[in-house]
Amino acid sequence: AFITKTGAEITISQSLGAGNTPRAYRFARHAIVLSLLGGCLLAIGLLMGRHSLIGFFQLASEDIVADAEDYLFIVAFGVPSIFFNATYFGLYNGFGYSQTPFWANSAGLGLNMVLDPVLIRGWLWFPPLGVRGAALATVISQLIVSLIFLAIARNASSRFHHLLKGFRPNRHFAFRLLKLGVPVGLQNALFACIGMTIARLVARWGDLGVAVQTTGAQIEAICYMTAGGFASALGSYVGQNFAAGKFDRIREGYRKTLLLTSVAGAFATVLFVFWGDRLFGLFIPEPNAMREGGIYLRIMGYPQLFIVLEIMSTGALNGMGRTFAPAACSLALNAVRIPLALWFGAYALAGIWWALTISSFLKGTVITVLLLINLRRFTRR
Known part of the structure; x- marks a missing residue:
């Protein structure tokens, strides 16, 4: 799709x-x-x-x-x-x-x-x-x-x-x-495959681990789904201005949209880090699930701003017609999750969550740098 x-x-x-x-x-x-x-x-x-x-x-x-x-x-x-x-x-x-x-x-x-x-x-x-x-x-x-x-x-x-x-x-x-859509579609399809592999690693820690990951990911969607909606609008805005050669408007639109979505990212970080267990308890009120779910949300709360950066920068690059580079970077850095999860997950279930967090930090940084390089290149032209 x-x-x-x-x-x-x-x-x-x-x-x-x-x-x-x-x-x-x-x-x-x-x-x-x-x-x-x-x-x-x-x-x-x-x-x-x-x-x-x-x-x-x-x-x-x-x-x-x-x-x-x-x-x-x-x-x-x-x-x-x-x-x-x-x-x-x-x-x-x-x-x-x-x-x-x-x-x-x-x-x-x-x-x-x-x-x-x-x-x-x-x-x-x-x-x-x-x-x-x-x-x-x-x-x-x-x-x-x-x-x-x-x-x-x-x-x-x-x-x-x-x-x-x-x-x-x-x-x-x-x-x-x-040509424009296949990199994004392939990225999402392979991301699903990577997610299934991670799910198998989580399943080694029992049914509780699977429940924590499934429910926690749905709660975490509060942030990235919000950013995804803004990214779609930003992609359309960037596409129209890119074709018209109005690069200053692209910069301004990206800056303002990123500011808006960063508020959602910061809110999610505070909510997940400080009240993650209570939030998780609204969905699964069992004590063990609340404890493990709180750990998941706290660890995944740290990179929320970087997740916003990744999504918004990808939306801007897509609008410029540069779909391959962000898709390739995202896929490569998502694939890193598997060896990291194998390594960290051998010690504790939380190690798998840290593997996801490290990957999110890297993706947000690398894809944003890619966007800045492309903006500078086209501005010089």
Whole structure:
């Protein structure tokens, strides 16, 4: 999904910055078609390979394995919608309109939050479906978001009214989208693989370690999801000004956006470091879980500002069309987590969290330096 989303954001914003609106719409059409093709291919891959994928984790409980395979089977049918929604989000961001996808995705998230307890626990005369209910809630919510986007597009005043009308595939437009989006998509796919490897190392410390990492990562998302939203907007802003040659505006936009998101990063650091155990206890109130969860959040709280730096600098570089360098650096420094986790994790579970923290410090520093080098290079031109 990141391939077409990122490619659409960059190509559309740069086309608009260059004053070529018809070209922007051609990129939008190709992005939608590619997203549907990619979503269908991944869905088929999940349906055919779910047994091998779950087997990678070497889970001991047959019930958990069966639940995980059922979850993937159901979610696979929602993958094309996930790809479609992410790409539509990129289309709106590329044109500089982020409110519509925000409300559409908020509606989907709200529906998911309602459907989860209803389908999982069997409320309102529904049978309790457990894990299958969670999967169904995800699929239904994503389908509803897709229908919202399509309903808006049917309006004659919509920017994407009859978007695919007269579509003719063009190798140049498809290649340009893939060239910009593949590094980001590959980075996220391999990041997921690295995350699965880390999860296996965490599993050596028992079920508590897995619960701490899973829940802690969701709490930690407060910061990086906020920064990610700003980074998408920044990428569109940078893309338009980059194509227009307005590098001073790029610097100013980056500086102001970084200042805003740094507030969120600083807040997350204080919250995680000083009140991490209490925060974790809101989700898992057991004493052992609160203690270990507090340790996780405290360690992961230290690099929050550097995580913000990484995300914002990556967004700016993507807007300039420089997607390969930040993706390569992020991938390389994420891969460092595995040997560090093997080394530190041999002594304590917290050692694995320190491996993640060290990697985050390095990524934030290196990618920000890359951005400053690129800004200086283009300013001199």
